[in-house]
Amino acid sequence: RSVTVCVDYSDILELTLPYNKHFISETIVVTAEHDTRTIEVAQQHGAQCHVTDAFYRRNAAFNKFYAIEEALDVFGRHGWILLVDADIAIPALHHPFIPQMGYIYTPHRRVMEDYTGGIPEERKWRQFKRPRVNEEFSGYFQLFNSADPVLVRAPWHSVIWGIAGGNDMKF
Numbered sequence: 001r002s003v004t005v006c007v008d009y010s011d012i013l014e015l016t017l018p019y020n021k022h023f024i025s026e027t028i029v030v031t032a033e034h035d036t037r038t039i040e041v042a043q044q045h046g047a048q049c050h051v052t053d054a055f056y057r058r059n060a061a062f063n064k065f066y067a068i069e070e071a072l073d074v075f076g077r078h079g080w081i082l083l084v085d086a087d088i089a090i091p092a093l094h095h096p097f098i099p100q101m102g103y104i105y106t107p108h109r110r111v112m113e114d115y116t117g118g119i120p121e122e123r124k125w126r127q128f129k130r131p132r133v134n135e136e137f138s139g140y141f142q143l144f145n146s147a148d149p150v151l152v153r154a155p156w157h158s159v160i161w162g163i164a165g166g167n168d169m170k171f
Helices: 011-020 036-044 054-059 065-077 122-127
Strands: 002-005 026-029 048-051 079-085 141-147
Touching: 002 011, 002 065, 011 026, 011 036, 026 036, 026 065, 036 048, 048 065, 054 065
Parallel strands: 002 026, 002 079, 026 048
Antiparallel strands: 079 141
């Protein structure tokens, strides 16, 4: 199950949402009311859609985590959950992946700057550059189990952040 945030990136979501279906069984896309194209893309690919003004409440520039928390309340907080941005393409796994309780999973990242040709074959991904800090979380991709004892009661993220950055690292 995944929660995917997408506001004004429907062109990228149109590539990644169907691509990631090999890894994700059920998705809720979180977006803003003005982003009708993202709503259309989510519906076209069988994803649920949660439309909210939480991104901009309390004069926030973009409170991504308030919107994620609201979507988690709607979608449910059970089982394995993947929090993933619209611009993340998840590679196929060539070995069994059996996640375990007590861990948060995130892949190393590579950055593809021109996506106009679509998502290339994964064997070509090595040509894309890695960020300077190789240990950095992959944009926003966090896989965890909601029953993990290290999680406190909801909300899991601070909902008072006025911008998109930083709260993922705190989580």
